[in-house]
Each structure stands twice: as C-alpha cells, then as structure tokens.
Amino acid sequence: MSYKDTDKPKQIALPFGQTEGAVGDFIRRATGKDISLIMTDNATSLISFRKEDRRVLLRLHRMFLGAGSEILEEIAGFIENGRRRTPLTRRFIRENRGLLKKPRPRRMSPRTEGRYHDLREIYESVNGRYFEKSVSAVITWGTGCSRRAVRRRTLGSFSSNTNTIRINPVLDKKNVPRYFVEFVVYHEMLHAHMGCGVSKGRRTVHTKEFRERERFFAQYREALSWEKNSLCRPG
Numbered sequence: 001m002s003y004k005d006t007d008k009p010k011q012i013a014l015p016f017g018q019t020e021g022a023v024g025d026f027i028r029r030a031t032g033k034d035i036s037l038i039m040t041d042n043a044t045s046l047i048s049f050r051k052e053d054r055r056v057l058l059r060l061h062r063m064f065l066g067a068g069s070e071i072l073e074e075i076a077g078f079i080e081n082g083r084r085r086t087p088l089t090r091r092f093i094r095e096n097r098g099l100l101k102k103p104r105p106r107r108m109s110p111r112t113e114g115r116y117h118d119l120r121e122i123y124e125s126v127n128g129r130y131f132e133k134s135v136s137a138v139i140t141w142g143t144g145c146s147r148r149a150v151r152r153r154t155l156g157s158f159s160s161n162t163n164t165i166r167i168n169p170v171l172d173k174k175n176v177p178r179y180f181v182e183f184v185v186y187h188e189m190l191h192a193h194m195g196c197g198v199s200k201g202r203r204t205v206h207t208k209e210f211r212e213r214e215r216f217f218a219q220y221r222e223a224l225s226w227e228k229n230s231l232c233r234p235g
Contacts, residue, residue: 018065023072027058030076039065043100046093049079063099067092110140110164114172117181123165126186130216137192139185142166156184158191165192175230183223190214 018026024037034055039062046061056079064071071092077084112120123139137158155168165188171181190213191205217223 018067020065023060023065023067026069026072027076027079030073031056031079033079035079047075047078047089061100063093063096066096110138112139112141114141114169116174116176117172117178119167119181119185122178122182122185123189126182126189130186131189131193135189135192137163137165137189139165139167139188141169141172143169156188158188160192160195163192165189177226179219180223180226183217183219186217187214 020037020039023039024035027037028035036055036057038057038059040059041062042059043061045059046063047059049056049058051057058079060075064075067075071088074084074086074088078086078089112118112123119139119141124133127133127135142157155171157166158164159166165185167181167184167188171184190210194207194210194213214220
C-alpha cells in the first residue's frame with residue numbers, strides 16, 4: 001500500500017467513541033501490518049513507532065482516541081513512509097494541546113559547592129557583572145561527567161520548565177580555570193535571560209543575537225581556546 005500527498009484517504013468507518021482497541025484495529029486494516037499499539041500520556045513524544053521483523057510497535061498519545069479517520073489514515077501512511085507529510089495530524093495536535101499533561105517540576109536540592117569551584121559564588125558574580133542581577137534561575141551541579149558528554153559539549157544545560165541551570169561536574173577539577181566555568185555558567189544564564197528565539201521560521205536557542213551576546217563575556221576567546229586545547233583534547 002502506498003500513499004501520496006495527492007491520494008484521497010480511504011474511508012474506513014470508525015465506531016462512535018473510539019477505544020484503544022478500535023484505533024489499533026483501524027491502523028492495522030489501513031496498513032495491513034501487525035500493529036502493537038500502546039496509548040500513552042507522554043507529552044514529549046506524541047507519535048513513535050519501531051519496526052521489529054513483521055510487527056510494528058506503535059505508541060500514540062491518548063489524544064488520538066478522539067481523532068477522525070483522516071487523521072488515523074495519515075498516521076498509517078506515516079508508518080509506511082516516515083517522510084510522508086502529516087499536515088492533518090499536526091493541526092490536530094495543535095488544536096488539542098490542552099490535553100497534554102504538563103510534567104510536575106521535580107523538587108530538588110541544588111548542589112552548588114564543589115571541590116574546586118563554588119557555583120553559587122560564580123553565579124552571583126556573573127549575574128551582577130552581566131545581567132544586573134536580573135536572572136533568577138536555580139543553579140546546581142549535575143550528575144553526568146562522562147568523556148562522551150564533554151566531546152558533545154554538554155557542559156551545561158538550562159531547563160525552562162524548572163528554571164534550573166545544571167553544570168556538568170566534569171568542570172569541578174583543579175586544572176579547569178575559573179574563567180572557563182564562569183563562561184559555561186554565563187552561557188546558560190543567557191538562555192535563562194533570553195529564552196527561545198526564531199530563526200528562519202523555526203524556534204532556536206542559539207540565535208544570531210545570542211551568539212553576539214555570548215561574545216560579551218570578558219574572556220570569551222580565552223574560554224574557547226582553553227576548551228579546544230585542553231578540555232576536548234583526545235585521551
């Protein structure tokens with residue numbers, strides 16, 4: 001079975017008030033495949049599938065229990081061709097975002113005092129020098145410190161959901177200069193201060209303005225040079 005954007009969706013009647021079983025049966029008939037369906041409340045991944053031999057493991061958010069036949073036909077086409085466009089499904093998700101459960105922020109006890117670097121003191125210093133003490137995010141040492149994370153430059157992160165900055169504890173070492181830790185903290189505080197922007201019609205966190213403001217850091221060049229020559233060096 002093949003699908004094209006110009007094809008008209010096949011009209012397979014759905015029973016009134018879909019159940020999980022009815023949705024699964026519909027997609028099985030539409031694809032002709034052995035579909036193993038799981039309905040979830042996952043607000044991050046609304047549609048996902050994985051093919052295992054002749055079976056397809058499909059996970060759908062529970063909002064799709066209220067989807068019409070055209071939406072489910074489009075999902076069936078997406079299963080057969082992952083590059084297929086899904087405008088009806090995207091519109092359905094936009095119109096039903098109110099059904100997504102927002103995760104409750106996890107309570108946490110921030111850890112700021114390290115063996116060599118005190119994040120609280122660095123945070124307050126950077127906040128005063130560059131942000132007029134306007135940033136209110138919580139800062140803490142994270143839990144991961146793998147070399148793989150360093151190679152991928154995941155030295156820090158900012159969560160807008162919890163308003164929390166996490167710094168990779170791989171930086172809490174004697175040979176890591178304070179100015180570099182300050183730079184990583186400054187980078188994440190910029191995210192907290194600026195939020196998301198738009199570039200070429202898409203949401204992005206590293207906009208042109210962000211990159212320009214990143215250069216305001218007093219030891220910007222030294223920080224990049226040290227990272228390149230010391231932190232990310234093989235071995």
